[in-house]
Amino acid sequence: MSEDKPAEPAGEAKPAAAPRGLSKRKKIALAVLGALLLGGGSAFARWGVPRIVAGREAKGAGAALHRCLFGNPPAPGENAARRLRRILLSAAGLPGEARPRPEGDAWPGRCAPHARKLADALQRAGSAKIAPPDDLMQKVLAKARDTTSPTEFPLDALWAMAEGDGPEDVPKPPTPASPLDLDAPNFAERIAFADHSSDFVPGRGLRLIFRGDHAGPMLACALPEGLADASCAPIDPRARARAPRPLLWPAADDGGPSLVTDRSSARSTFYRTDTGQAFGAEYRVAGGYAAEGGLVGLVEVEVGTKGEEKALWLARYQDDKALGRTKIEPKPRARWANVSVLGDRLVWMEPRGRRPHLFVRHLGAQLGPIEDAGELPHDAVKLSACKTREGIALLARDGSSVWITFRSERGGSPLRRVDEPARPAGAEMLDASFTCEDSTAAATVVLRSRASDKASYEVRRIRCSKEGCEIGRVALDDLNEGRDPLVREEPLPRDVPVLGASIGDAMLVVWRTAAAGVRARLARPDEIGNAPDLVIYDEQSQDVNGAGRLHAMRLYARPGAALLLLHAVSGIKAIRIGADGSFRALRAKGG
Structure with missing residues (x-):
């Protein structure tokens, strides 16, 4: 004759049984995921945040450099080389220390600090390929003097960095000249200049x-x-x-x-x-x-x-x-x-x-x-x-x-x-x-x-x-x-x-x-x-x-x-x- 088991207390639920064969793998997966999240957060804190900050700094430095080099934002149909050329034509007529120089307080030399800030920020943001070179101002003047010469710096990238009118504390370049050029109409067609x-x-x-x-x-x-x-x-x-x-x-x-x-x-x-x-x-x-x-x-x-x-x-x-x-x-x-x-x-x-x-x-x-x-x-x-x-x-x-x-x-x-x-x-x-x-x-x-x-x-x-x-x-x-x-x-x-x-x-x-x-x-x-x-x-x-x-x-x-x-x-x-x-x-x- 068997012996009866004691009765369970009324109202007390019986614990659910753990699934068999999954408990160990799940514990390992959760442990690995936790480790990855911990490591990724550490890496993001070390690399991602500084790059975001550097990107923001590059954006501000680029806007300042654009205002300093080019002045107003691009007009429809205008290109960077034409703007630089016309600024040079105006600046070349200024006297003494105001005439164009690659260094000092005259245009474009006064833009060099903004260029250095931009280059530093772009390198920290991982975009060193579009960072302006150390001799940017010399290259800017060379391009403005001869717009048909090869462009040896990221001109289009700099032209695209306009942010509205730019920082107000950055001085603009001399007002661009507005000369006529080849696009101006001829006075009349098929006439000779000689003997007129x-x-x-x-x-x-x-x-x-x-x-x-x-x-x-x-x-x-x-x-x-x-x-x-x-x-x-x-x-x-x-x-x-x-x-x-x-x-x-x-x-x-x-x-x-x-x-x-x-x-x-x-x-x-x-x-x-x-x-x-x-x-x-x-x-x-x-x-x-x-x-x-x-x-x-x-x-x-x-x-x-x-x-x-x-x-x-x-x-x-x-x-x-x-x-x-x-x-x-x-x-x-x-x-x-x-x-x-x-x-x-x-x-x-x-x-x-x-x-x-x-x-x-x-x-x-x-x-x-x-x-x-x-x-x-x-x-x-x-x-x-x-x-x-x-x-x-x-x-x-x-x-x-x-x-x-x-x-x-x-x-x-x-x-x-x-x-x-x-x-x-x-x-x-x-x-x-x-x-x-x-x-x-x-x-x-x-x-x-x-x-x-x-x-x-x-x-x-x-x-x-x-x-x-x-x-x-x-x-x-x-x-x-x-x-x-x-x-x-x-x-x-x-x-x-x-x-x-x-x-x-x-x-x-x-x-x-x-x-x-x-x-x-x-x-x-x-x-x-x-x-x-x-x-x-x-x-x-x-x-x-x-x-x-x-x-x-x-x-x-x-x-x-x-x-x-x-x-x-x-x-x-x-x-x-x-x-x-x-x-x-x-x-x-x-x-």
């Missing part, structure tokens, strides 16, 4: 004649007062055939028809550019002029059977209708080769006592009286003219001395002599212009002198009114003293690298550099030394196989503005420079 010509007597607006290039048409172009726009039209085929190398001659008022002669001829016949009508085919011509309403006046020379000079006649036309001929009496007591027609004035020199005097006579429906403007040193002076609001200003030049007189319907002022300061020995005059404003006239010259193998350039201006004259002079060496050598003038292979003009009371000086663009200064003579550079055109920017490179430059000043013509490989750029320093490229209508 402008007004014989400058007026309020500007006229230009271009020969065709690559089978392009000859064009007659006009810019109204202010030079804000331009229009061109093909020259009439009859004028093209008779003047294959057209020259704007003689003078025309702003509302009159343009007249051309052939550059290689004796200038005895000229033609209207719009109709091809010929003038002076039957007689020798001393000159002429055109006025509003299709009026054309001709000063014809009557020659005897033995070649003697017998008389001068004024023939007048309106469009294709002859209005009559008037004999000019008394005739000038001068060789008629020395008689000129400047605008609507007959101008000549004849002796009075021991010296020649300058005489002026208005040509119109009625011949004006003969006016004695005053004494000149001899009759070999060079005469030129420009149009004021009320009439005309006449200039006689003899070396560094000029004589100026203002003429109007009410008479004129006596010749006023003005002498430039002594010119350097051996100085040569490269360019000269004579332009008028409302009641003033300015004679501007560009001089080049040489010492050893170095050429020096100077722009001089004599500006006169009826009340008096002032002399201004600007030496390029003085303008660029203490500035980066990049901004110094660089001679063009076959052309003048420095140009000068007068706009109001300011002088405009334009020069071409080897690697810092075509630059300019515009200010009064006593202020131009401290005026900022205007970076007008950059030959290197957007350059494709040298298409932006320049061959030649010309500068034409008119009241309130000037037109700079640049002959690039890709075509002719026409840039309007306003009296306020603004500039833009013009595209001619009909061109």
Whole structure:
């Protein structure tokens, strides 16, 4: 008989039995997982956290470096090399310690501490491959000087590090320049720069004649007062055939028809550019002029059977209708080769006592009286003219001395002599212009002198009114003293690298550099030394196989503005420079 087991207490649950065969493996797995978690946490604390911190530091240092190197965040379509280039073009014109340097407090040298912080943070974050090199600032300057050179530093990575406007305590670079470049429109297509010509007597607006290039048409172009726009039209085929190398001659008022002669001829016949009508085919011509309403006046020379000079006649036309001929009496007591027609004035020199005097006579429906403007040193002076609001200003030049007189319907002022300061020995005059404003006239010259193998350039201006004259002079060496050598003038292979003009009371000086663009200064003579550079055109920017490179430059000043013509490989750029320093490229209508 078996013995019964004691009864279990009421309400007490019986313990569950442990699964057989899994208990040991589970314990081992849990132990291993715990060990891994403990080790991973230790590794994360040792490696992961510092890298996250370094990444944050790199982001801050990158934003600071971007603000220091590039300034504002990238604009749509802009690239880093173009931004650096334009900052350099601006910074190169700064004086003294502010000019670009790879070290110190100037741009980009002052950015070096931010670059070192970024490099250190990127190395600690495990991204050493995109860390900036130790000589980043040297490489930045090299890239800015030549954007086509290989990029030997992570430029695109630095460009992408912008964070808004960046830390406010980091100074930005100099404001980037905004030069025109190869992308600027050509003034007109298929025109040649060589042999182009402008007004014989400058007026309020500007006229230009271009020969065709690559089978392009000859064009007659006009810019109204202010030079804000331009229009061109093909020259009439009859004028093209008779003047294959057209020259704007003689003078025309702003509302009159343009007249051309052939550059290689004796200038005895000229033609209207719009109709091809010929003038002076039957007689020798001393000159002429055109006025509003299709009026054309001709000063014809009557020659005897033995070649003697017998008389001068004024023939007048309106469009294709002859209005009559008037004999000019008394005739000038001068060789008629020395008689000129400047605008609507007959101008000549004849002796009075021991010296020649300058005489002026208005040509119109009625011949004006003969006016004695005053004494000149001899009759070999060079005469030129420009149009004021009320009439005309006449200039006689003899070396560094000029004589100026203002003429109007009410008479004129006596010749006023003005002498430039002594010119350097051996100085040569490269360019000269004579332009008028409302009641003033300015004679501007560009001089080049040489010492050893170095050429020096100077722009001089004599500006006169009826009340008096002032002399201004600007030496390029003085303008660029203490500035980066990049901004110094660089001679063009076959052309003048420095140009000068007068706009109001300011002088405009334009020069071409080897690697810092075509630059300019515009200010009064006593202020131009401290005026900022205007970076007008950059030959290197957007350059494709040298298409932006320049061959030649010309500068034409008119009241309130000037037109700079640049002959690039890709075509002719026409840039309007306003009296306020603004500039833009013009595209001619009909061109």
